[in-house]
Amino acid sequence: MSDAPIEIAANGKALKKLKAARKEQIAATTARMKEQRQAVKAIKQQLEGAELTVPEIAAATGLPVSEVLRYVASLKKYGEILEGPKAGSYYRYRLGQAPAPEAEADPTE
Known part of the structure; x- marks a missing residue:
């Protein structure tokens, strides 16, 4: 004790x-x-009204190419960035539109 x-x-x-x-x-x-x-935010700002490749985005934002590639892949997965035509060895990316919450199908209907 x-x-x-x-x-x-x-x-x-x-x-x-x-x-x-x-x-x-x-x-x-x-x-x-x-x-x-x-x-x-910097990546999305660069893609406003433009289609850019990952190296172009990296040069414009000052971020490393590997980091930009990781963010672009994530943003593409969630529909915030769309893949465009290929420019040389790289695809061009542009802003996409994420689906609105009310646009999702209601499973109870």
Whole structure:
């Protein structure tokens, strides 16, 4: 019974360390998400009224080609970017229109 206060104090210190570590992790994740939103926004801005290849988008945004390719693949998967004709070795991409929520079929009808 005499060890209980020592154990509680040790658990309290461990909990404080865990909270501090989690706080840093949340801040890092939040910063990473902000960077991703900015990158997607920059890519979409370049595609407004234009059809561009991945290297052209990368040059215009200043992002690495590999990063642009990853974002373009994700945006294409969700219909926000459409693949156009091929220009040399690369496809051209343009903005697409994501389906409106009310346009989805209602399975109960």
